[in-house]
Amino acid sequence: MAKNLEYVLLLDCYGELLTPKQREAAELYYNEDLSLSEIAESRGITRQAVRDSLRHAESVLRESEEKLGMAQRLRALRACLEEIGNACPGEDPASQTITALVRKGLSLL
Amino acid sequence: MAKNLEYVLLLDCYGELLTPKQREAAELYYNEDLSLSEIAESRGITRQAVRDSLRHAESVLRESEEKLGMAQRLRALRACLEEIGNACPGEDPASQTITALVRKGLSLL
Numbered sequence: 001m002a003k004n005l006e007y008v009l010l011l012d013c014y015g016e017l018l019t020p021k022q023r024e025a026a027e028l029y030y031n032e033d034l035s036l037s038e039i040a041e042s043r044g045i046t047r048q049a050v051r052d053s054l055r056h057a058e059s060v061l062r063e064s065e066e067k068l069g070m071a072q073r074l075r076a077l078r079a080c081l082e083e084i085g086n087a088c089p090g091e092d093p094a095s096q097t098i099t100a101l102v103r104k105g106l107s108l109l
Numbered sequence: 110m111a112k113n114l115e116y117v118l119l120l121d122c123y124g125e126l127l128t129p130k131q132r133e134a135a136e137l138y139y140n141e142d143l144s145l146s147e148i149a150e151s152r153g154i155t156r157q158a159v160r161d162s163l164r165h166a167e168s169v170l171r172e173s174e175e176k177l178g179m180a181q182r183l184r185a186l187r188a189c190l191e192e193i194g195n196a197c198p199g200e201d202p203a204s205q206t207i208t209a210l211v212r213k214g215l216s217l218l
Binding site: 013014016017067068070073074077081084098 | 122123125126176177179182183186190193207
């Protein structure tokens with residue numbers, strides 16, 4: 001079970017839609033970077049039970065993103081803001097660049 | 110039934126969570142700015158049926174926002190980007206302002 005860091009963002013967006021068990025497993029695995037075995041040990045359950053919770057959690061997160069697309073939106077906004085930051089020396093041609101990027105950023109909202 | 114324009118943003122965020130009937134009513138009412146009577150007439154149903162669909166839709170939208178808070182996040186991002194735009198003459202003190210605002214914007218993501 002390879003850690004897909006995409007789930008960190010999905011968990012941030014849709015964690016509230018998970019059951020408490022699913023959410024705990026997903027947060028420990030993705031946000032705290034614990035292994036399946038470490039989670040199983042800390043909760044006194046089997047590694048397979050942790051894996052099942054995680055699979056269900058990931059399925060809910062993916063389906064939520066397919067419906068709502070918020071993670072994709074936030075990613076685009078972040079990239080835009082990062083670009084604004086990179087284009088910010090304050091020279092005049094840069095101002096045009098900045099304005100164009102702001103426009104782009106706003107159009108994504 | 111006063112039109113609360115907050116629902117335009119909620120509908121944009123969570124419209125996919127509505128039933129087709131709820132979504133159609135909400136889109137006609139909030140996005141197309143039709144009246145209850147106009148929607149009822151165009152769909153060949155009673156004004157009361159439209160009102161019921163809308164009430165259910167609004168309830169789903171509000172509950173989704175209470176859980177996920179995406180509209181609030183997007184509003185904050187928008188305000189931030191608008192400020193960046195306002196602070197953008199390109200003079201040197203403005204550059205510091207811009208950088209600070211970009212940092213703020215990113216921290217909201």
